Amino acid sequence: MATKRRRSSSEGAGALGCGPLLALIVIGLLIQYWWVLLIALGLVTVTVALVRVATAPPRPARVRPPKPARLPKPRPVMTPPDPALVGDDLADQMRAAKQVRHIREMQEWDYEWLRLTNPEKSSRDLSEIANAHFARGRSIGINHGDPSVP
Incomplete structure (x- = not known):
C-alpha cells in the first residue's frame, strides 16, 4: 500500500x-x-x-556665417599743430591772416554786389563773373574793379 x-x-x-x-x-x-x-x-x-x-560622439562645431566685409571708416585728416611762433614770425603770420580775411570779406561783398546789381542772372553766371574779377585781382566794390585807381 x-x-x-x-x-x-x-x-x-x-x-x-x-x-x-x-x-x-x-x-x-x-x-x-x-x-x-x-x-x-x-x-x-x-x-x-x-x-x-x-x-557620445562630439557634436559638429557650429559655424557662423561670415560677416560682410566692412571697410574701415576713414579717419579725418588732421594736420600736425604748427610750432609756436615768436616775435617777427608771429607778427608776419598775423598780418597774413588779416590780409586773407580781408580778401575773403571783399570777395563776399563783391559777390553780394553782383547779385544785387544783376538780379536776372543765375547763380552760376554770377559765380563766373565774380571768379573772373577775382582772378584779375580786382574788387568790384572798390573803384568799380579798376586796380589802377588808388
Missing part, C-alpha cells in the same frame, strides 16, 4: 506563509526612508547621464 506523505506545517491552510509579512515590512521601510531612495535614484540618474555624455 501506498504510504501517506506528510505535509509540512507551512503548506496547506497557511499557504501564504510569511510573504505578506515581508511585503508589509518592505512597505514600512519605503515609507520611513523615502528620502534615501530619492537621493539614491538621483545619484543613479546623474551617473547614467554623465556616462552617456562622456561616451
